Every structure is written in structure tokens, then in C-alpha cells.
Amino acid sequence: MKKVILLNGSPRKGRNTDMMLQKAAEGASDAGAETELIHLYSLNYKGCRSCYGCRAKANKNAGHCVWNDDLKAVLEKIDKADGLIIGSPIYYADVTAEVRAFLERFLYQYQNYDTGSTNFTGHLKTACIYTMNVSEEYSKVMGVAPKYEGLLSMCTEYIGTVEAYETLHMKNYDKFHFGTVDIERRFELREKQFPLDLEKAYELGKKVCL
Amino acid sequence: MKAVFINGSPRKGWNTHKLMVKASEGAKDAGAEVQFFDLYDLEPFTGCRSCFACKIKGSKTAGACTYPDGLKPVMDAVRDADVLVIGTPVYLGKMSAQLNLFWERLMFTNVSYSSFDHGRKMEKPKRCAMIVTMGATDGQMRQIGYDQQFNYYGQQLGYMMGGRPAEMLYSNDAYQFTDYSKYNISVDRADPVQKKKHLEEEYPKDLDKAYELGRRMCQ
16 A cells, blocks of 8 residues: 655644645545655754764665654655655745755755765655745746755655645734735635645645555 | 854854854954854744734734744844844755744744835844855855855845845855765765865865954944
């Protein structure tokens, strides 16, 4: 049975990114895969420490991160998995710092500084899910959504990214300064657009299992 | 004058950290009151949690991140600072993730969703600088575009802190290992002899530049 790991790189459980990931998990599950959704904010870990343990000749498990914290078990699971879906809200035109910390640990271990190719011996399909405040048009013009295709393709088979725009920040905006956001439109998009975004996430989950 | 130094590198006594220490010495010699934080040594903290507390209407702390975790002492020091110097190695083409956590918390508090005057309400506008180290040579940096990415960070930082773009100091061709023979890395990628030469001849010049930067920022 295929194994698909989904990473929630959003601090908020049960909200936009998490909802998209749950749909993707449903898609993967319907395609016959075993799925596991991991919340990165529930773990205690840091990004790469430049300890270079993964490159040490003395390390029998070279090519694998040696740092022992909560991320170690996650990296080991992904090493054996068939699919990986990374979900993140867009913060400052990038994935969240929590996801960056994961990417440093995940990608650096597989970069082989000797041959220039990868240490990864498995076959992993990867995909991303982004949720963001800005509109699709603004995102495209300003390059808001980060491009991780290149980095992920260095060691995995990257299959695509699904993006949800102008997402709903909260159910009640009354108590907050949100004057530049058209709140009525947000609720309208929640009704009409977000279900379509969830559908795309579902299809992405299925595609990862092909 | 109060100057805050934020080290976003995991390795003590190495490239970024040494440059930051030098810059802080320059600031001290210029008479500034200096606070130095190593982001990898703090009690656990995360990036922005999207709690939106900094956007609550009528709150006394609106516009400031007050999330109670390991980053709180840093946020408090920064709020009170006149000068902010940030150091980071380049990881996957961007700032270190540990610095990125701080960055989210620092920047989002100054993002306004009610008007477009981001950063303009900062009580104490700050003079900012960034010290950036990388394995890439100056030529490689320009070819790949790391300088563009970090110049953008510097512009954003200065703007959000209510001032001019941050002054940038790039230190290239960083020495990575104490003993290159113990690691899986080809000579094509990093020639130990050339790396050592750069460390002995060029890196000290970067240290001098860092000292001067620290001094200049606090004058």
C-alpha cells in the first residue's frame, strides 16, 4: 500500500491550509493510499544547524540528517514514503518559516556535494498546497507564491502546486483592523470559490498516488 | 543609542557569528548600548501564529507582537532599539529558517490591514543593516541572484522599521569545515586550498568591514 505524508505548515489547525490538506488526504485515501497528516507547529525542531553530519565520511548513514529532535522521525517516515504534500499559508511571499526549517533539513541531507546529484535512493512524488490573502492576479503579477519546483525536483518527482487565493482570515472580523480587506467578498468567495479549491486539493491527493 | 544584534546562524564562532560580534564591537566603540541575541540559543519559539492580536482594535499592545514564548525578550529589545543589525547565512537561497521565524514576528506586527502606511507608525524608526554570509563566491552570488533576494529583504526591513533600506554586507566564499578531508565534498565544489586562502586573506577584510558597519550605524 502506498504511503502519503501530508505536512501542515500552518499555525492554525482546522483552518484554510489544514482543510485543504484534509481534502488532499481524502483524495489520496480514495486512491488507495495510507495517509498521515502531521502538524509542524506541534513539533519542537529547528532548521539545519550546518553540523554537516549528513556529509561526514565517518557517518554510516551518510545522506541522512543526524540531528535528533522531533523532526527526525518525520524525515525517516518521508524517506520511506511514496508521496509528500506540503501545505503552507503564504507569509511574506514565502512558505512559513516552520516549513522553511523543514525544507532545510529535508533537502540538504539529500544534496550530494561530492557528485552534485542526490543521495536519495527512494522514489517520492511531491506536491504543494498554498493558501494566501492576495488575489490570483496580484499573486501572479507580484510573484507572491514561492517556486519550490526546482529545489524539490533535485531529489523528488514534483507534480504540482494547488493555490487558494483571498482566503478567509477569520469568521468574525469586527474586533480587528482589516479596513483594506473587502470582507463581504471574502465571505462570498468562501461560499463559491473555496469549495472549488478544496476539490482541486482532493484531485492533487489522488494524483500523488498515480 | 541602543543597538540590537540578532544572530541567525546556528554556528558559534564561525563566519556569520564572528562578523556579528565584530559589528557589535564597532557599535560599542561608538558608544552604543548593545544587546546581542543568538536565535538558536533561545527558549523555543515559533514564527507568526496568525493570532492577529497585533491587529485587535483598541488594544494597548496593538501593533506589537506580544506572543509569550522564547522570542519575547528579543521583540521587547527590538521595539526599544535605535539600530537593528541582523546576521544570517544563506540557506536554500534565502535567510536561515530560524531567522525567518523572527522575521515573520517582526514584520507582520508592522503590516497594516487597515491602511497602507506599513511601518510608518513605528514609535522608534530604526537604522537597519544585514550581514549575509554564503559559500557562493561574489560572482556566483550575482549569477544566481542571491544579492537580489537579500537586497529585497533589506528594502523590506528598512521600510517596515520606518526608515531607509537596510545597509547590506555580503561575505562570500565562506569556509565551511575545520577539516575538508573528513566530509563528502568534491574539490570542484570547494577546493580546500583556495578556501583556506580566502579565509586567511579575504575574510579578515570582511571582519573589518563589519566593525566599521557597526560603528557607522551607531554614530
